[in-house]
Amino acid sequence: MYDERQGPQQRPEHGPLAGFTVGVTAARRADELGALLERRGAVVLHAPALRIVPLADDSELLAATKEIIGQAPDVAVATTAIGFRGWVEAADGWGLGEDLLARLRGVRILARGPKVKGAIRAAGLTEEWSPASESLAEVLDRLLAEGVDGLRIAVQLHGEPLPGFVESLRAGGAEVVGVPVYRWLPPEDLGPVDRLLDAAVSRTLDAVTFTSAPAAASLLSRAEERGLLDGLLAALGHDVLPACVGPVTALPLQARGVDTVQPERFRLGPLVQLLCRELPARARALPVAGHRVEIRGHAVLVDGALRPVPPAGMSLLRALSRRPGWVVSRADLLRALPGAGRDEHAVETAMARLRSALGTPKLIQTVVKRGYRLALDPQAEPKYADE
Numbered sequence: 001m002y003d004e005r006q007g008p009q010q011r012p013e014h015g016p017l018a019g020f021t022v023g024v025t026a027a028r029r030a031d032e033l034g035a036l037l038e039r040r041g042a043v044v045l046h047a048p049a050l051r052i053v054p055l056a057d058d059s060e061l062l063a064a065t066k067e068i069i070g071q072a073p074d075v076a077v078a079t080t081a082i083g084f085r086g087w088v089e090a091a092d093g094w095g096l097g098e099d100l101l102a103r104l105r106g107v108r109i110l111a112r113g114p115k116v117k118g119a120i121r122a123a124g125l126t127e128e129w130s131p132a133s134e135s136l137a138e139v140l141d142r143l144l145a146e147g148v149d150g151l152r153i154a155v156q157l158h159g160e161p162l163p164g165f166v167e168s169l170r171a172g173g174a175e176v177v178g179v180p181v182y183r184w185l186p187p188e189d190l191g192p193v194d195r196l197l198d199a200a201v202s203r204t205l206d207a208v209t210f211t212s213a214p215a216a217a218s219l220l221s222r223a224e225e226r227g228l229l230d231g232l233l234a235a236l237g238h239d240v241l242p243a244c245v246g247p248v249t250a251l252p253l254q255a256r257g258v259d260t261v262q263p264e265r266f267r268l269g270p271l272v273q274l275l276c277r278e279l280p281a282r283a284r285a286l287p288v289a290g291h292r293v294e295i296r297g298h299a300v301l302v303d304g305a306l307r308p309v310p311p312a313g314m315s316l317l318r319a320l321s322r323r324p325g326w327v328v329s330r331a332d333l334l335r336a337l338p339g340a341g342r343d344e345h346a347v348e349t350a351m352a353r354l355r356s357a358l359g360t361p362k363l364i365q366t367v368v369k370r371g372y373r374l375a376l377d378p379q380a381e382p383k384y385a386d387e
Helices: 031-038 059-071 083-091 096-105 114-122 137-147 164-171 193-202 213-225 230-236 249-256 268-282 311-321 330-336 345-358 378-384
Strands: 021-024 043-047 074-078 108-111 153-158 175-185 209-210 241-244 284-288 291-293 300-301 305-308 366-367 372-376
Touching: 021 031, 021 193, 031 043, 043 193, 043 213, 059 083, 059 096, 059 137, 059 175, 074 114, 074 137, 083 096, 083 114, 083 153, 108 114, 108 137, 137 164, 153 164, 164 175, 175 213, 193 213, 193 230, 209 213, 209 249, 209 268, 213 230, 213 249, 241 249, 241 268, 284 372, 291 311, 300 345, 305 345, 311 330, 311 372, 330 345, 330 372, 345 366
Parallel strands: 021 043, 021 209, 074 108, 074 153, 153 175, 209 241
Antiparallel strands: 284 291, 291 300, 300 305, 366 372
């Protein structure tokens, strides 16, 4: 393929996330999310920030189930499909499944969204209402508008206590029975989480995904324990894109002043599609020596062809791209190299590897006794003159 204005064009053989590294903090459906990202070219850093207490081992759920069977609620609020299914399955395992379903058949059931509706109907029950927005806040607004004074309301919790939801119902005069279908606990192995934190703070991570508020809170808590909270917040505020599956998930980050991106539909697929738009849009693209050079997280696109670059080379390239077309001294480049010490020969070695990785001659020029520069196209130089 050839474009008369831009020269030879290559059909990309990589996905839209090629060259980017994305962190996955999910404990549940982590493999599914990771596979979606990898199919689009991303390198995935798995770091489950939480683990789930097995339902059959949870005495709190057993106690709540017996309480509901003993005294039926007026209203039941189902918040997640996996949670509702797990509740019924756990009750079956305790020999209480039929008793639970019999109690719930006479109860007004509100479902947060379509997946929860499916789980309710699969259990042989029928929901009274579900909001089109899939928002728990809309469920709360409806209940409060109808009046909850004197009602007994069972709320299926989803890994977190939902204090705002529960307390609002109690303030309205309701008796609330929390059903803790599964609980989040810190991961037994903190190594992956620590590696993700280190990658975020050092900016070798391009984005981090969150699919639950407890995971976001857990990551922030671990960063604080390690003295990395300020560094993490700075990274998430500028260089590492925080992507949340929905507004509830984003709350712990927003409470720390971190702006996040969220898909319009609160699903894994739209979350990945959002990253496919956002990350390439954040990459720096420059016209260099007659080629289009796009600088991504751990790779470079040269005329659409993916060129993986070693970390030292990426550090040099980013330093050169901050002032494209300008000469950057060896001393400044040495400071950009992580752990390079004082020997400027390290710059020459890393530069040789960078040029080899890029596979295109003359992108980077050596300026004798001064340093190196990106060979920015002459017509583009005025645009970048003041950078």
